[in-house]
Amino acid sequence: MNRTVKGICKKAAGIALASLVAAGAFAQEIAGTPTGKGTPKYVFVFIGDGMSYPQIQSSAYFIGKDAAGIVDEVKNSSNPSDSPVGGLLSFMKFPVAGSAQTYDATSFAPDSASTATSIFTGKKTHSSSINVDISKKIKYRTIAEQLRDQKKWKIGVLSTVNLNHATPAATYAHQASRKSNYPIGLELVASNFDYFAGGALMEPEDKKGDKESIYSLAQKAGYKVCFTQKEASSLKNGDKAIVVSETLADADAMNYENDRADGEWSLRDYVKKGIEVLDNKNGFFMMVEGGKIDWACHANDARSTIADTLALSEAVKEAVDFYNKHPKETLILVTADHETGGLTIGFAGTDYNLFFNTLKAQKISYAKFDSDYVASYKKNKTSFDDVMKDVTELFGLKVPGSAGKDKNGGLVLTEYEYGRIRDAYNKTMSGTKTSGQMEYELYGTYEPLTVTITHVLNNKSGIGFTSYSHTGLPVPVFALGAGQYEFEGYYDNTDIYKKLAALTSVKQD
Ligand SMILES: [Zn+2]
Structure with a gap:
């Protein structure tokens, strides 16, 4: 952590620097001036699933100064430009930022399977297909496979969601459908990649549970399969390993960052271990996915999206550390596959005002609230008054007429919001399925109570979502290191592969 403080912002020395650093207000320092010279032999590709400009910028505002604070500070400052509103995510300090379009062969609002196919193979395909052409017959080889075979690089694949989920699968699998979990698992083992880490596999024994476990097949193929942090800690350079998070949450993914317990490994910890395992003289390629940024956006849970975006930003710092030691041989990209949720910054109910501090009142992800609270409300027929006590505790929202209208937007509900x-709540307790256009727009396919709580909290913060699915927004591509300037401009996501292939001189095969 001290490294972060060194040499920055001398005039801030008088203020509580340590606490600002703890809050993530400063980005990891990049040593020297990145020239972009050199040839990459260590390549990191970070993918925030569903993480476009709105997710990144709202996370920056979230760790920046609160709106009321800014107004006071600007009023009292002789030079308001000294009072930046937003905080900085680690990759916002990268010297290059481009933009990539994300449409696929069949949709302007594509999915992770087709977009990751484009990023890793330079080809467009159907939504939900992984590394096959639109006839679903021709298989495309990925940059990770090409680097493994042509350059003898080691390969690492990390994700906060399942290791056979679409984005990680797109580094090693070739399937007409992303839902072919077991066949994707078989391809994971066959890839002979060196380090997998993150959430558990989906259907490791196939749909009926009647096939040999992917984990046991992996062990037979020479992988160390770790299910505890203790086992993961003992991994050494040169090991071939699959690391499954010791604590699994919804759908066997890693926990949301805002549900993560003290001492529980974060994405950053898995990246750190991955660098230790993969480092070798030929080179390595590491793909790191923040997969739950997308899941939280599907559920319109802004607070959890922001927490997971910040966790990805933290994980990038490990790569920046590595870059600092090998600046002419390291390339770091931070990008996304597509946007999710149609998140935007600005809401009719708060006019021009934004109150990101309001979101800080949310202490739990929508998924954990569903599993740990809503399930028992239904079982015990908990009264609305009692439910509201938990809502106040976990999301900060207070019943109308409560004392203490907060300075920042306020967490006291209006009668409309309370209604x-x-x-x-009534819909959730009725146990009936949502149906019809109105209910879909209100609740999507989510638990009506939970999604409405996050909607109200989002809206009180001045932000909102337009969708429970993906959208057609472009995504940013931040670049640091050898070859960084190739990533300037406005291009197509297939160009990411083409640029990477050219920089690492792999041939398309
Ligand atoms: Zn998604």
């Missing part, structure tokens, strides 16, 4: 939550 929205009560209607959703």
Whole structure:
């Protein structure tokens, strides 16, 4: 952590620097001036699933100064430009930022399977297909496979979601459908990649549970399969390993960052271990996915999206550390596959005002609230008044008429907002399926109570979502290191592969 402080912002020495660093207000320092010279033999590709400009910028504002604080500070400052509103994510300090379009062969609002195919193979395909052409017959080889075979690089694949989920699968699998979990698992083992880490495999024994476990097949193929942090800690340079998070959450993914317990490994810890395992003289390629940025956006849970975006930003710092030691041989990209949720910054109900501090009142992800609270409300027929006590505790929202209207937007519900939550509570308690256009727009396919709580909290913060699915927004491509300037401009996601292949001189095969 001290490295972060060194040499930055001398005039801030008088203020509580340590606490600002702890809050992530400063980005990892990049040593020297990145020239972009050199040839990469260590390549990191970070993918925030569903992480376009709105997710990144709202995370920066979230760790920046609160709106009321800014107004006071600017009023009292002789030079308001000294008072930046936003905080900085680690990759916002990268010298290059380009933009990539994300459409696929069949959709302007594509999915992770087709977009990751484009990023890793330079080809467009159908939504939900992984590394096959639109006839679903021709298989495309990925940059990771090419680097493994042509350059003898080691390969690492990390994700906060399942290791056979679409984005990680797109580094090693070739399947007409992303839902072929077991066949994708078989391809994971066959890839002979060196380090996998993150959430558990989906259907490791196939749909009926009647096939040999992917984990046991991996062990037979020479992988160390670790299910505890203790086992993961003992991995050494040169090991071939599959590391599954000791603590699994919804759908056997890693926990959301805002549910993560003290001492539980974060994505950054898995990246750090991965660098230790993969480092070798030929080179390595590491793909790191923040997969739950997308999941939280599907559920319209802004607070959890922001927490996971910040966790990805933290993980990038490990790569920056590595870059600092090998600046002419390291390339780091931070990008996304597509946007999710149609998140935007600005909401009709708060006019020009934004209150990111309001979101800080949320202490739990939508998924954990569903599993740990809503399930028992239904079972015990908990009264609305009692539910509201938990809502106040976990999301900060207070019943109308409560004392203490907060300075920043306020967490006291209006009668209208309270009514929205009560209607959703009634819908949840009824146990009936959502149906019809109105209910879909209100709740999507989510638990009506939970999604309405996050909607109200988002809206009180001045932000909102337009969708429970993906959108057609372009995504940023941040670049640091050898070859960084290739990533300037506005291009197609297939160009990411083409640029990487050219920089690492792999041939398309
Ligand atoms: Zn998605």
